[in-house]
Amino acid sequence: MNFDYDAVTLEYRERLLSFMDSHIYPAELLPHSPELVDELRREARARGLWNLFLGLPNLQYAALAEIMGHSPSLAPAALNCAAPDTGNMELLASFGTAQQRERWLEPLLDARIRSAFCMTEPDVASSDATNVDTRIERDGDEYAITGRKWFATGALDPRCELLVVMGKTDPTAERHRQQSMILVPRDTPGVTVLRGLHTFGYDDADHGGHAEISFAGARVPAANLLGSEGSGFAIAQARLGPGRIHHCMRLIGMAERALELTCRRVTTRVAFGSPLAAQGVVQDWIAESRVRIEQARLLVLKTAWLMDTVGNRGAHIEIQAIKIAVPSTVEWILDKAIQAHGAAGVSQDTPLAALWSRARTIRIADGPDEVHRRSLARRELRRYT
Amino acid sequence: MNFDYDAVTLEYRERLLSFMDSHIYPAELLPHSPELVDELRREARARGLWNLFLGLPNLQYAALAEIMGHSPSLAPAALNCAAPDTGNMELLASFGTAQQRERWLEPLLDARIRSAFCMTEPDVASSDATNVDTRIERDGDEYAITGRKWFATGALDPRCELLVVMGKTDPTAERHRQQSMILVPRDTPGVTVLRGLHTFGYDDADHGGHAEISFAGARVPAANLLGSEGSGFAIAQARLGPGRIHHCMRLIGMAERALELTCRRVTTRVAFGSPLAAQGVVQDWIAESRVRIEQARLLVLKTAWLMDTVGNRGAHIEIQAIKIAVPSTVEWILDKAIQAHGAAGVSQDTPLAALWSRARTIRIADGPDEVHRRSLARRELRRYT
Amino acid sequence: MNFDYDAVTLEYRERLLSFMDSHIYPAELLPHSPELVDELRREARARGLWNLFLGLPNLQYAALAEIMGHSPSLAPAALNCAAPDTGNMELLASFGTAQQRERWLEPLLDARIRSAFCMTEPDVASSDATNVDTRIERDGDEYAITGRKWFATGALDPRCELLVVMGKTDPTAERHRQQSMILVPRDTPGVTVLRGLHTFGYDDADHGGHAEISFAGARVPAANLLGSEGSGFAIAQARLGPGRIHHCMRLIGMAERALELTCRRVTTRVAFGSPLAAQGVVQDWIAESRVRIEQARLLVLKTAWLMDTVGNRGAHIEIQAIKIAVPSTVEWILDKAIQAHGAAGVSQDTPLAALWSRARTIRIADGPDEVHRRSLARRELRRYT
């Protein structure tokens, strides 16, 4: 057992931290625009900080994704490591045909286009994948897609060209073989992006929003199917494991950012004759935040190590464990950071309220906490029965 | 001891509940506009549901404010019972000169104009009133106001004509005699409304937003002083007590609304083969929500009763107690309601996320929880020393 | 609505508080013995503080039971208001025949004998009354009782002469008509008190312990049946409602005692240069304790008022609500009181650890929190289906 980062990780960390200092944090103060992000991308690429999610083992990437989490609305985009594109690129790399990879993966790796993932549906509890209502029906050389999706992050971005859609090709098949995944160009006739969903009051327009999309018999070539018919559930699982750990890595970084902001704030803000930092309750928050971050980070790192050494299936319990633990832990830390900032904490003058809404939303996204807890408990119980 | 509402309360409750059903809930589904609110106001007034905060004892008003809390962005405005106008009207009624009342109170009671309250400042911890940095300086027949305020709710509303401003007239006076309160027309030269502050992404534009305002030596007639020089702190206290209980009353109503929405949702939403309502964790949330609401409401009602029977000073501990207990309790209930609604819960498709941001913000507004806890503890300790 | 105690309550409170000061608190410092309790009983009786649980409405009794809770191992016994005798006396008064009342109720009202209640069984989840495994079988003029009970509080007291036993007379009857209640003299052949159960490390020997008892075909006259065959479940419900509120009333008093001890302790104990009372975290505990006590007490009082005005059935939800809320609230307050007392808090030098074990145990006794939450949630949900 050894808790040191390896040399590759240490080198990347240093390079990334330097980029954060020289480019990302300064950019946070500027008005966000596509041009700003493009400029950051050029710089990141020049520094060899590009598509890191693809080449590196999870354990090495974890340390870097955490740092990106210090500035989650700029850094991941700047390094082409932002969801949902990362997950979609992984799917194309693993399951795409040569043709699919050429058409979609390459421009995504170049950040020339963006993509969205269409899984959740407004009308059913989507945490239960068998509830998926969208149909993908074969008709000659084409598939026709009919249904309604929402919280398709990124789909409102003008550069978004690809929708990865999950639906049922065979509702009569075995429970986990009914679903398929298909690649749908956003401009396909019958595809209508209806509106953007908000999370708390945020519309996330910078990142292409969270779209509700109607598929009214939209037709795509049969060659657009990702993998084979009936493999949709398995592909989704393959996508969600890494997606969840990426979220958790970034959340750790968000917590570190919040704790740093809090420490800076309370040492300078004075109430009732002394800095807030002298108040026992504030000290309690700081200590507890540090203690929780350390524990959460270690579990994320161990999970990454397991994914690298025994594979995503072998790390299944740990992936669930971090999905349960990290968002709520970070939400707690952000809540205390907000409280320490007073009115500024809930406003746009600090990143805290927006970070909080991310953490809170992740307690629901990719399966609510309760579904993961139930599943993890059942595995635990299975040892004794 | 008796826990029944009296006959007056019961009659008003029925009248208000009927108005909620016939007008408020239907209006929630329409796009909000000043015209919509005006129409609701006409109807409320016709039904004798107008300015209830002024005439009724706190205990009777509590039961009605709770019901308004079912729809906090429409009902209080419709009944002319919305903060910060209510508090400002109370101040004018209690401390205003005849001239001040004629000029400001009458149009406010008629809802012809709106007003804002300017106390919190961005640069100091305003929960400690002695930190207030804004200056109100006498110069001949006028006062000149210099300083910066923020979170002045309502000030961005085009109808807002009055700013009630707290500042220091004598920084050398005794700690609680330095402050004064003054009435400043919004169109006074030297007053600049700089921008709107957000709370968790919400700009609250419907209600006139939360403004940051600069006062650059803005001059008003000396007759605009509210009360006497040095009475600002006492006036603020007089305003904040009722303001806090009004918040708490509405918060109870918000919690009831959330619990009802949750119950309706979970009985119809199916996952893993049964309605969410059959899940033990969801039942736990519902039971715990009910138990917490009942306790919180009773403490709010007792506080109202104390204010009516022994006065605001005699109810000081209880006012602090509800300010500590109710926002965090209701925040907890709203969090569970959001979780029970899944993605819809964080979106604009339910009122829950916006209600949550209100409850969370109130944990900071009018003094953060920590300041009230400290103060309440000191009183408790004083019994033994 | 009115939150004042009535004149009768105020007079009793004063009388009881004076007895606490003159007799109970001093007695706490003496070694406990049956003789000490007998002496306190004589004094209490002389002062008209005797069997108060029987004559007074719940609302008046609540205020007095709370005060008894300041010293729960002495005061209830001294006033002949201690569980399980109170519940058993209520049963005999409500459901007993003249003969049963003469034989058992009279000596109980005189505190000449004690009694135990035998409901919980070691081998089944007794919170589900249909699980009860003990058999009560008619055989001629007698009933034969066979089964095993535990946590029969008081049964190890040498003066204990009566066991009130719940069992099944007809396992084939409708779910809630299978059970009956029967009066079993402790010296009946076939009754064996096997051992005392501990709660945490406490054996509760002062109060007759918590016994495990074997019934090996023990025979009693048919006339010992309490009520009619099949009425056992209904009788148990009748007993548990008041029993639960009595527990909650005393728990409030325990919380007040703990808070007072904490305040006294922290004002005199010095660490790192100032009294503990100056530490923000300690102040937080004190404020939060006060806020929670006030809420919990009001809900208990309202429940008592409901029981008096609409009956135990009409107060069903509220009885569940206090059973859910009060023990865990008071446990929290006791935990903080212990922490404020350091090592003394966990030891026998303060009453806190013993009080804590009472509160913790009540989260399980008379139905664990989870069963009450489930039941309360179902009623809440029923409004919407």
Add this chain to the structure above:
Amino acid sequence: MNFDYDAVTLEYRERLLSFMDSHIYPAELLPHSPELVDELRREARARGLWNLFLGLPNLQYAALAEIMGHSPSLAPAALNCAAPDTGNMELLASFGTAQQRERWLEPLLDARIRSAFCMTEPDVASSDATNVDTRIERDGDEYAITGRKWFATGALDPRCELLVVMGKTDPTAERHRQQSMILVPRDTPGVTVLRGLHTFGYDDADHGGHAEISFAGARVPAANLLGSEGSGFAIAQARLGPGRIHHCMRLIGMAERALELTCRRVTTRVAFGSPLAAQGVVQDWIAESRVRIEQARLLVLKTAWLMDTVGNRGAHIEIQAIKIAVPSTVEWILDKAIQAHGAAGVSQDTPLAALWSRARTIRIADGPDEVHRRSLARRELRRYT
């Protein structure tokens, strides 16, 4: 970074687990006696499971101490790895003279005698070491010790021969140079073991209890001083670091034991028609317990690794972090395990209540949580000032 146990650890784990199965768990069911422990000691020694705390690096020992925590009242004693002897042996090994080691360390390593550590005092807040009131005064060739200590664990054991006592040799010296540590034979005239303290009703007699001891000018040879005059605080720090991590390691094991007992219980116990394991709330406890254990264990292991690689001072923050996190985490898990066991959970029929009282007590022992949080927060804040 690597999360595998090394080969040595794996071998020891297997050996120890086999001993637990063959000897410790069966012994749990027998009445405890000194003879039983002696027999277990002989067997452990024969298997090479003896004094492991001394030879092994912290990281290797951590994995073994966790397993001992499965049965904390037998296993540590059986392997001669029980507090406070372990800490005292470490002190003697590090700071003792040849003569001190011969007289005390050797019989302790052989488990022929036992020892106690006398630091905490009843009359002062001992978490602030400068509060220590006991005097150690030089008088010719002797030191005279005057003061009162309590919670001296083990001192009531008939085999206890050594008291390690902390007191002040020079109250006028610099804050952390006033204290010294001295070795006092228990049978020294002037030493009186006054009584045993309880923790939540438990007297811990099996392990020699927690004694209150009076030192009335007890005289020992000057050669009994451990280290030099004024080094007492530094020696205490050296002792407490490893002591704290040992506690935390064992606590993790206690949590694992509780979780296993819970899983076994809920799969077999039926209420309302299905096993408790089918209830969502119970599943929630199990999942959350697993998630918390995994995080806590990793932080303990990392702390052990840091102590091995950068020393106890370098691991200072992490030692504090685990002292803050682990006892309260494990207390939470034990609380849920108790609840899942119903009445049996609070009784002597499961180890849970006793384990709980250990975890709860450790939140106070060796410095209450609040002191550690304050200290950790100050270090965190120091980075920014």
